[in-house]
Amino acid sequence: MSTKRSESLFQEAQKYIPGGVNSPVRAFQSIGSVPRFIRSADGARMTDEDGQEYIDYVCSWGPMILGHNHPAIRESVVEAASRGLSYGAATEMEVRMAKLICEMVPSIEMVRMVNSGTEAVMSAIRAARGFTGRDKIVKFNGCYHGHSDGLLVKAGSGVMTAGVPDSSGVPDGCTRDTLTADYNNLESVKELFERWDGQIAAVIVEPVGANMGVVLPEEGFLSGLRALCDENGSLLIFDEVITGFRLKADGAQGYFGVRPDLTTFGKIIGAGMPVGAYGGRRDVMSVVSPVGAVYQAGTLSGNPVAMAAGFTQLTLLKDHPEWYQELNARAARLFGGIGRLLKEYEIPAVLNTVGSLGCVFFTPDAVIDYASAKRSDTKAFSDYANHMYDHGIYVAPSQFEAMFVSMAHGDAEIQETLDVVEEYLKEK
Ligand code: KE4
Numbered sequence: 001m002s003t004k005r006s007e008s009l010f011q012e013a014q015k016y017i018p019g020g021v022n023s024p025v026r027a028f029q030s031i032g033s034v035p036r037f038i039r040s041a042d043g044a045r046m047t048d049e050d051g052q053e054y055i056d057y058v059c060s061w062g063p064m065i066l067g068h069n070h071p072a073i074r075e076s077v078v079e080a081a082s083r084g085l086s087y088g089a090a091t092e093m094e095v096r097m098a099k100l101i102c103e104m105v106p107s108i109e110m111v112r113m114v115n116s117g118t119e120a121v122m123s124a125i126r127a128a129r130g131f132t133g134r135d136k137i138v139k140f141n142g143c144y145h146g147h148s149d150g151l152l153v154k155a156g157s158g159v160m161t162a163g164v165p166d167s168s169g170v171p172d173g174c175t176r177d178t179l180t181a182d183y184n185n186l187e188s189v190k191e192l193f194e195r196w197d198g199q200i201a202a203v204i205v206e207p208v209g210a211n212m213g214v215v216l217p218e219e220g221f222l223s224g225l226r227a228l229c230d231e232n233g234s235l236l237i238f239d240e241v242i243t244g245f246r247l248k249a250d251g252a253q254g255y256f257g258v259r260p261d262l263t264t265f266g267k268i269i270g271a272g273m274p275v276g277a278y279g280g281r282r283d284v285m286s287v288v289s290p291v292g293a294v295y296q297a298g299t300l301s302g303n304p305v306a307m308a309a310g311f312t313q314l315t316l317l318k319d320h321p322e323w324y325q326e327l328n329a330r331a332a333r334l335f336g337g338i339g340r341l342l343k344e345y346e347i348p349a350v351l352n353t354v355g356s357l358g359c360v361f362f363t364p365d366a367v368i369d370y371a372s373a374k375r376s377d378t379k380a381f382s383d384y385a386n387h388m389y390d391h392g393i394y395v396a397p398s399q400f401e402a403m404f405v406s407m408a409h410g411d412a413e414i415q416e417t418l419d420v421v422e423e424y425l426k427e428k
Helices: 004-016 071-082 092-104 117-132 186-195 221-232 251-256 304-319 322-344 378-390 411-425
Strands: 038-042 045-048 053-056 110-114 136-140 178-181 200-205 235-239 262-265 276-280 350-354 357-361
Touching: 053 411, 071 304, 092 110, 092 276, 092 304, 110 117, 117 136, 117 200, 117 235, 117 262, 117 276, 178 186, 186 200, 186 221, 200 221, 221 235, 235 251, 304 322, 322 350, 322 357, 322 411, 378 411
Parallel strands: 136 178, 136 200, 200 235, 235 262
Antiparallel strands: 038 045, 045 053, 110 276, 262 276, 350 357
16 A cells, blocks of 8 residues: 655655644554545545545544535535635524534533634633632543643642643643542542542543543443532533534433533534534533633634534434434444454454444453553554554554544445454454
8 A cells, every 4th residue: 555645745744844743643653654644535435645545433533423525514614615714703603503502412501612622621621610719620540631731731749639741831830730530430539529628620521531542431430420529519521522422412421321510522513623612501601701700712713614514513413313323333333343353363452332432452451541541552553553554444543542433434334344354363
């Protein structure tokens, strides 16, 4: 499979863009191969600049749940763009989008559009701090909530102390109020509430961890967080940038039946256009400017062209709840097939899946949190991923990401993928 054009573009790109990419994971560093420069995409497939076609399981990291280049979404973008790209003024489409999100997700009484998941999380945390008058927040090791300073944090020396920066350029002061706990470990959260009694504004969690690979919440974990926040007067924030509108129309909160106070969205909500949002309880959202004292703003927030894309995708999902059963059934066929092959060829690997999200961890042990995820054999993953790329299957170029299945992945794509996986595993 030729990567000549991608290689030359990558060389050129590195002269002008740090690492040659506009987001680090796209550099394919962790699998040590040439990042494929994509030229076009349609349905479940993408074509790179060398003319190679791939079945795509990244789906732009989640947004393309209905597949690439969906005709209704494309037409809505073209129509909106024909009337202008941006006005910096209120538009009817923003009202329709906000109303639709509130209709689809019962916990959302009010919502504010922003331009990325990072911005959604940063703003939700500010609103939680403004509403509670408290400074501390709790996040979980292995969960990623975008690149705002206060969330680029890792566990401090003593787990009871504040987080320490997990990126250079982030002053200690920015992470001093960020406490870290372990996913699926309610005890580690209880200890923080005891140590920082009355000071914790919010707990933020990915209701399904999807940035350490896919890690499912164990029975009672999410409801336990709900109870702890209620007992301590703190807010529960679900970061549904990945799970929102994916697991169900009302996301992971609907799927697991736990109601957060605030939710952050991204990805699917924009259908591939740069859109994020945060929303939830009316009393909490009422602290946000210009109504309340929590400032948050954005030149292109609610951009009419981006709203058209997101509104069309969300409307299609709302009007076709049966698509979730179909999507999850297709994903089950794919992941079930991979699971059977791993077993048949006695590969030391585990498969974590939920709905149309999945991840193969090259470790023989259960992966239930960041520490267990990190025990995976990333060399084995890299070997597997490169085989998949070389045989026309585009998986995430990192062990610590997810596979995304879309409504455009049909039996043909699933069978083709399983054939490539089997070809790889039987050589092991
Ligand atoms: P963005 O700022 O990248 O739109 O969203 C940040 C974010 C927030 N919360 C969750 C749960 C997320 O998964 C993300 C971003 N996800 C990554 C993929 N793991 C984006 C890919 C990338 O960084 O290029």
